[in-house]
Amino acid sequence: MSAATSGPAVEVEGLSFAYPGADELTLCDVSFQVPGREFVGLVGPNGGGKTTLLRLLLGLLEPDTGSIRILGERPAKVRQRIGFVPQQSGVDATVPATVLDIVLMAALGRSNWGPRFSSRDRKAAREALERTEMLELEHRPWSALSGGQRQRVLIARALAFRSEMLLLDEPTTGIDVHREQELLDLLHTLNGEMPILMVSHDVALVSTHMNRALWVNRRLTDLPARDLTVARVERLFHGDNTCHPAHDHGSDHSSEHGGGHGDPHGHAAEGEAG
Amino acid sequence: MGSFFADLSTNPFLLTGLLAGLFASVACGTVGPYVVTRRLVFLSGAIAHIAIGGVGAAIFLRYQWPDLFSALTPLAGGAVAALLSAPLLAVLRHHVSERLDTVVGALWASGMAIGLLLIKLTPGYHSELMSYLFGNLVYVSRGDVAALAALAAVVVGVTVLFHRRFLAVCLDPLQARLQGISVLWTDVVLLSLVALTVISLTRVVGLILVIALLSLPAATAGRLVPRLASMMWLATLLCVALTTLPRIAVYGAAVSPEPAIVLAATAVYLVALALPARWRGGGGGEGQARG
Numbered sequence: 001m002s003a004a005t006s007g008p009a010v011e012v013e014g015l016s017f018a019y020p021g022a023d024e025l026t027l028c029d030v031s032f033q034v035p036g037r038e039f040v041g042l043v044g045p046n047g048g049g050k051t052t053l054l055r056l057l058l059g060l061l062e063p064d065t066g067s068i069r070i071l072g073e074r075p076a077k078v079r080q081r082i083g084f085v086p087q088q089s090g091v092d093a094t095v096p097a098t099v100l101d102i103v104l105m106a107a108l109g110r111s112n113w114g115p116r117f118s119s120r121d122r123k124a125a126r127e128a129l130e131r132t133e134m135l136e137l138e139h140r141p142w143s144a145l146s147g148g149q150r151q152r153v154l155i156a157r158a159l160a161f162r163s164e165m166l167l168l169d170e171p172t173t174g175i176d177v178h179r180e181q182e183l184l185d186l187l188h189t190l191n192g193e194m195p196i197l198m199v200s201h202d203v204a205l206v207s208t209h210m211n212r213a214l215w216v217n218r219r220l221t222d223l224p225a226r227d228l229t230v231a232r233v234e235r236l237f238h239g240d241n242t243c244h245p246a247h248d249h250g251s252d253h254s255s256e257h258g259g260g261h262g263d264p265h266g267h268a269a270e271g272e273a274g
Numbered sequence: 275m276g277s278f279f280a281d282l283s284t285n286p287f288l289l290t291g292l293l294a295g296l297f298a299s300v301a302c303g304t305v306g307p308y309v310v311t312r313r314l315v316f317l318s319g320a321i322a323h324i325a326i327g328g329v330g331a332a333i334f335l336r337y338q339w340p341d342l343f344s345a346l347t348p349l350a351g352g353a354v355a356a357l358l359s360a361p362l363l364a365v366l367r368h369h370v371s372e373r374l375d376t377v378v379g380a381l382w383a384s385g386m387a388i389g390l391l392l393i394k395l396t397p398g399y400h401s402e403l404m405s406y407l408f409g410n411l412v413y414v415s416r417g418d419v420a421a422l423a424a425l426a427a428v429v430v431g432v433t434v435l436f437h438r439r440f441l442a443v444c445l446d447p448l449q450a451r452l453q454g455i456s457v458l459w460t461d462v463v464l465l466s467l468v469a470l471t472v473i474s475l476t477r478v479v480g481l482i483l484v485i486a487l488l489s490l491p492a493a494t495a496g497r498l499v500p501r502l503a504s505m506m507w508l509a510t511l512l513c514v515a516l517t518t519l520p521r522i523a524v525y526g527a528a529v530s531p532e533p534a535i536v537l538a539a540t541a542v543y544l545v546a547l548a549l550p551a552r553w554r555g556g557g558g559g560e561g562q563a564r565g
Contacts, residue, residue: 058452079452091446095311096500105442108453115437115503141500157449 007072009165009195010034010057015066016243017052026052028243030066030220034212039191041206041225042199044216045237050199053216054169057197058084071164080109083158085168088150093143099153100138103128106160128160129153132186148179155186166190168198172205184209203233217241278525290419291411295517297422298474301429303510305471306492307502308464311444315489316375317363317465320382321356322472322484328355329406329481330389337396348406349473352481355385356469364461409480409532411521418477425474429467433506436463441502478517479532490539491516497546512542 015030027049034040042050055061056068059075070078091102100122107121117125129135132152137145145153151171158166166187172180187196188209200206206213207228215221215228218241223232282288309318332351335343363378370377393403405413433440442450443460451457468488475484495508520534 060448060451079454084449084452086446086448090448092311092444094496095441095444096496096502096505097441097445098501101441101501102445105446105449105453108438108442108450108455112439112455113435115434117438 008033008035008069009038009071010197011067011069011072012057013067015056015063015068017049017056017061017064019052025064025218025243027056027216027220028218028241030216032214032220032222034195034197037191037193037195038212039187039210040195040197040212040214041210041228042197042214042216043201043203043206043228046201048217048241050216051169054167054197054199057167078164081162082165082167083155083162085151085154085158085166085171087169087171087173088147088154091142091150091154095142097142098138099129099134099140099142099145100125102142102153103157103160106157106162125156125160128156131159131190132156146179147174148176148183151175151183152186155190159190163190163194165194166196168196170199170201172200172202180205203228203230218243278522281525287412287414290414290416291521292518293419294411294414294422295478295521296514297419297426298471298478299513299517300426300510301422301471301474302487302513303491303508304426304429304433304506305464305467306488306509306513307495307505308440308444309468309488310492310496311502312440312461312464314465314468315485316378317367318468318472318488319485320363320378320385321359321465321469322481323382324359324385325352325356325469325472325476326389326407326481327385327387327392328352328389329403330392331355333402334392334396348402349476352406352476353469353473356472357466359385360465360469361462364458364465367461368458405480406476407480407482408530409476409478409483411477411531414477422474422477425470429470429474432463432467436460437503440464444502479535483532483536486536486539487513487516490543494539494543494546497549512539516542 011033013031015027016025017027018025030053042053044050052061056063057070057075059077059079068075071081103125104117104121106128107117107125126135126138129138132155134149134152134156137149137153142150142153155166155168155171158168168187171183171187175183184205187198190196198206198210207225210225213223213225213228215223215233215236217236217239221236221239278288309315328351329348330351332343332346332348335351336346359381363381366377367374389403393400404410439450439455439460440463442453442455443457443464447457450460471488472481472484475487479487491512492505492509494512495505499505499508516535516539520538521531524531524534
């Protein structure tokens with residue numbers, strides 16, 4: 001879409017993060033790159049750090065160590081160029097608002113004064129709704145939409161005014177199988193234009209529909225999505241995710257969360273040959 | 275009821291009272307929908323009770339040092355306390371993750387306790403305090419009506435300027451943040467408008483009962499219309515009706531109108547709850563072209 005995508009879309013190097021007051025790292029020495037228009041699934045156990053990684057990529061959290069570059073810039077600087085699709089529960093359904101109201105949120109940030117959006121903003125919002133086939137519902141209240149429709153509206157919001165990359169947080173939650181397939185078709189179409197990173201708890205979905213999987217469980221394991229078999233997930237799940245960071249956080253307290261599945265390779269979590 | 279209209283021409287207080295209710299209703303109908311959708315009802319209650327502390331402080335200071343504080347009317351004291359509490363409560367909401375309700379409850383009760391304490395230290399003012407706690411339109415002067423009109427204009431003006439930010443923060447605070455909007459500052463502005471509205475409503479229903487008019491008409495409107503902007507229009511109309519009709523209905527009877535207003539607001543809300551929400555089940559949004 002733009003010149004900036006000539007470099008890697010995402011570049012994460014030696015990233016570690018702990019929440020303030022926590023004595024364990026949530027993410028430990030995470031490095032990966034997303035070179036171009038890949039469809040990447042972020043998978044892993046609950047509490048493994050998927051959401052934290054997403055928040056770091058959005059610039060809502062700052063890494064303790066390491067660096068993140070998105071489209072060659074710091075995350076907070078490129079927010080206006082990447083689209084984020086939250087879980088649909090992120091929108092308060094008790095607030096009376098229409099589909100168009102939701103998508104128009106994407107136009108905020110330039111001039112926010114006054115009660116109305118400009119006709120140009122409205123036009124861009126409608127075009128985005130057109131792309132996700134939701135335009136005819138533009139005046140429908142958010143509270144009246146199905147889960148699948150809501151997800152398409154949120155994708156439209158993410159696409160409006162910016163379309164260099166898409167980040168999605170569990171978009172298939174609460175959607176039936178048929179709608180899920182339609183949603184993935186839409187994402188595949190969009191993937192022709194931009195890289196997509198999607199957090200998912202659905203390992204089967206990631207392995208069948210995406211190029212690449214990033215298994216996040218404090219440490220990160222990078223593997224081709226098709227290798228994400230039940231057996232592999234089982235091993236990943238029980239693999240050693242202890243953290244031996246090179247600096248500060250001493251290795252002395254990491255033994256307490258080793259999980260007892262003593263991986264002799266230690267460092268390279270689940271370092272088996274596949 | 276007939277006697278109300280008969281007296282309207284002879285008793286100027288009735289007319290100024292009605293006008294006061296009208297302007298307070300504009301502020302209330304404008305801010306109420308945000309209070310309900312951003313879930314600020316409890317914080318708004320705290321603002322109202324902290325305002326009682328300000329009213330008490332003003333009465334006390336004026337009694338102790340009449341020369342220094344001659345300009346500090348009780349309502350001005352309440353306004354200062356309410357406006358100071360707005361940023362404090364916004365910061366607490368953003369930074370206290372555990373037991374926010376306990377902390378806010380402590381401020382709520384302490385504000386009122388300070389007010390009561392200072393009143394006790396001031397001889398002879400107890401009946402006046404009652405008019406701030408429970409409202410009394412008889413005390414409304416022409417100057418008060420002008421002040422209420424100005425407050426309503428400020429509330430509407432700020433809302434017109436900030437509406438898109440307010441709506442974004444109500445709908446999806448995380449996305450608002452990603453769009454570069456400070457959710458904390460938006461809440462500070464919003465709660466400051468609540469503070470001004472609380473002061474506007476003090477004469478109409480009193481600080482203790484303010485919370486009913488801030489939340490119930492807006493919540494009723496929210497059951498009936500599909501957009502926040504339409505919610506404001508309907509909430510304003512409901513506020514006008516609710517501050518006027520019960521007053522006329524009990525006129526001349528041995529009951530005070532303020533509790534009647536609150537009970538009427540509750541009754542209307544219960545009726546709206548019993549109705550099926552109009553927009554549920556699809557459609558609903560036709561003809562809602564307005565921003």
